[in-house]
Amino acid sequence: MQMVPKFCFPFDVERKPPSPAVQHFTFALTDLEGNRRFGFCRLRPGAQSCLCILSQLPWFEVFYKLLNTLGDLLAQDQVSEAEELLLNLQQQQPPHRPQPSRGPEMVSSSVCMCACMSLSCFVAPDSDCLPSIPENRNLTELVVAVTDENILGLFAALLAERRVLLTASKLSTLTSCVHASCALLHPMRWEHVLIPTLPPHLLDYCW
Template sequence: MAQQFTSFLRSSIRRRSSTKEASQVPVKENSARPEGRRTDVTALSYSGGHLFFEYLIVVSLRRQKPGAAYEPQITYQFPKRENLLRGQKEEEETLLKAIPLFCFPDGNNWSPLTEYTSETFSFVLTNIDGSRKFGYCRRLLPAGQGPRLPEVYCIISCLGCFGLFSKILDEVEKRRQIAVAVIYPFMQGLREAPFPAPGKTVRIKSFIPDSGTEIIELTRPLDSRFEHVDFRSLVRRLSPEQILWLFASAVLERRIIFLAEELSVLSQCIHAVAALLYPFRWEHTYIPVLPRVLIDTVCCPTPFMVGVQKRFEEEVLDRPLEEVLIVDLCDGHFVRQVGDEGTILPQKLQVGLLSLLNQHIKESQSAEQVNTSISEAFIQFFIQTVGHYPSHLKHGRSGPGAFQERAFCKAIHSKTTRKFLKTFVKTQMFSLFIQEAEKSSTTQAGYFQQKIAEYQEKKKREKS
């Protein structure tokens, strides 16, 4: 099973890599994106009406024969799909082969336990066209007597909303400690309920033996940019300077490896770094929790952002790594650097970002306040560097517009900012962002465009 999926992953990376090399502006691999695909990673703001999830998967540890090592296997799947077309069936089979590896990425050195602290983490599966599915996992020790093995309840969804699914997994775990049979009526009710719009609440009725019928309320954050991220996980483990250097590496689409022992830390911190890129989106290999059997992924010559458990650090360092940034989230330091991370961002803007980060980290704030303040700081960075892009989109009477890249870069007076822009405009995230803008005959009315308008209005008032 692991070998089959490893081959699939490597072939998909090769296809994405060859597509990128085939074009100076690497947009080919995503040219057939599903309708409605957004270019920003945090604005996964699907409208209400979507199904909450595609599957609930239970992954347990089993032995193929006595004395052999335990291997993760799917022991339950809800719902079971029927009447699929051939292509759909192949896609589903590939998905189902991948899930056990990500639910138990630590390898197969397991033995029965009497105590185990539940873990909540997530993983991402990226299709060749760039579309993504999220896996939300709760690894727990079932109720019982004596040594027993942990199992994972994994919810597969195309919707990015970690906080909401974490609450759903709380309900799943509560029911699992009573009886397995209590879980599935709850999940059926959830599947029949529409996914709420931002700021809205959906109520699920669920019967629990000895407790009666309960009403579970599930509310999406009003600001959908933050429903899949908690920046506190990042600022607790890295200094403001390290966060800036990490951001700089991500902006230039470099290879980044995160190390941490806890699966939750890996997934939370990588999602946080990706969210710093708003209004842009990380378009390359993105594996918040990398299974041990896929560690060779770190040898990939194309950009990637992956998380590896710290126990496998030596295995990573033994690989022939090209230029890469390795971030140790346990000890809060960089294991390996390219060397120029501190000079990538324009110096003046870097100083401003650093000041804002120091200010917000020192203050005692709620998760919502931290998310808002840090997000706004990085949005301001992009406004000051690329916020003038609408002025350099020329639309004719019909057909798509044309972006005037040279004039766009020359419009910036600062030499250091102009130097940064000349590199940034060649990234895939910027190319796809502009490609979407070129398709629209009018300026998109998104959050980023709103912040650009506010910034420009403020500048006008300061001049008058």
């Protein structure tokens, strides 16, 4: 937990903020066994605090929507409503995936975890499905920001398990492209070092 602020502010906070707009970005914490915990962040320009949710679930659309809802509530000084929403979500049972039947009719494999409050509904995505556009915001961002030729080159580099370094002027674009690149490997997974956001104290990984 002591390292989380360095990932929430992976830049010099005394200088001009990296973007004049609200930024959504992620970072990844990997333990000694290779298990990843993702940090989902919402950062307002010039803010001295950052909204961050830690989870082992790579549910980008769900957590970004939740962060926006919390940001709107806090901007209106509705702190108790924001705390109630978080408590309601924390008490939700883990989603259970139904097994498909053997008959001609297949049971829907979609998983739904809803917590309806403040007109918000959060639906757990199906991680077994191929990523698609525009449902997958990361993949959409990659296609918009990167040329087709570079996407193919990036895909080939990942298949060859090469070291890949991505740069961008916006944190949101950077982390979206990193996670979208991993999604391109579906149903395979990137098993090596993954640092979507590289704070200054981790620059040695670039050498």
